[in-house]
Amino acid sequence: MTLRTARTGARRARSLILATVVAIAAILVGVLGHPLWTASSSLASLPTPAEPRERLEGAVPDGVTVFDDEFPAVTNIEPDLLSALRQAASDAADDEIEFYVNSGWRTPAYQDQLLQEAVSEYGSEEEAARWVATAETSPHVSGDAVDIGDDDATAWLSEYGAAYGLCQIYANEPWHYELRPEASENGCPPPYADPTEDPRMQQ
The missing domain is CATH 3.30.1380.10 (Muramoyl-pentapeptide Carboxypeptidase; domain 2)
Structure with missing residues (x-):
């Protein structure tokens, strides 16, 4: 295997991993109904602690x-x-x-x-x-x-x-x-x- 072939294979592997992550994220967005990166914003809507x-x-x-x-x-x-x-x-x-x-x-x-x-x-x-x-x-x-x-x-x-x-x-x-x-x-x-x-x- 040449150095060029090895680099090409590595790039393809990274691309495959990235595509897989994007696909999983897209599935989760469809299931949950909102982007993952907005999940933290939902914390603001949690009920406040009971008053003393x-x-x-x-x-x-x-x-x-x-x-x-x-x-x-x-x-x-x-x-x-x-x-x-x-x-x-x-x-x-x-x-x-x-x-x-x-x-x-x-x-x-x-x-x-x-x-x-x-x-x-x-x-x-x-x-x-x-x-x-x-x-x-x-x-x-x-x-x-x-x-x-x-x-x-x-x-x-x-x-x-x-x-x-x-x-x-x-x-x-x-x-x-x-x-x-x-x-x-x-x-x-x-x-x-x-x-x-x-x-x-x-x-």
Whole structure:
């Protein structure tokens, strides 16, 4: 065998291998319905991991606003309250103020957890009750309350919130707001000193 013959044979072998690979790829494309080189792109469509349990129960990370629909603590707020919050937030934005949500809707289990943490922090159920309600009485569980973060936002609501029906309910919690539709005409009612004076908490 000459050197030229050997080289020719090698080229033919490589061509045969390449043709075989192309043929196999073509068959796979026909079977799978898409090119092999796009398989990796399908990874992007895989389901994302489940949300953390705490978030699903109403916990809120820093930086969440009243417009963030991906958080149950926001989307499960009572619709009229959420609408009023968003209208007020849109107007407050003209003053470069954002409405961050420290807490909104909560599950009963999460509310119970917060109450137990408050008992540990304050040393007794009586003192904890001035800050955290039970799952049976908390307006957060029903989606009827929101805790607004940032002092500028609560100061803005203190001055203008009544026009939207948004009222501070407890004197010791300047961040806690609920909807009182009649406030747009009559102003907000005087706040309770703390939740222990709220008749709803006596159930």
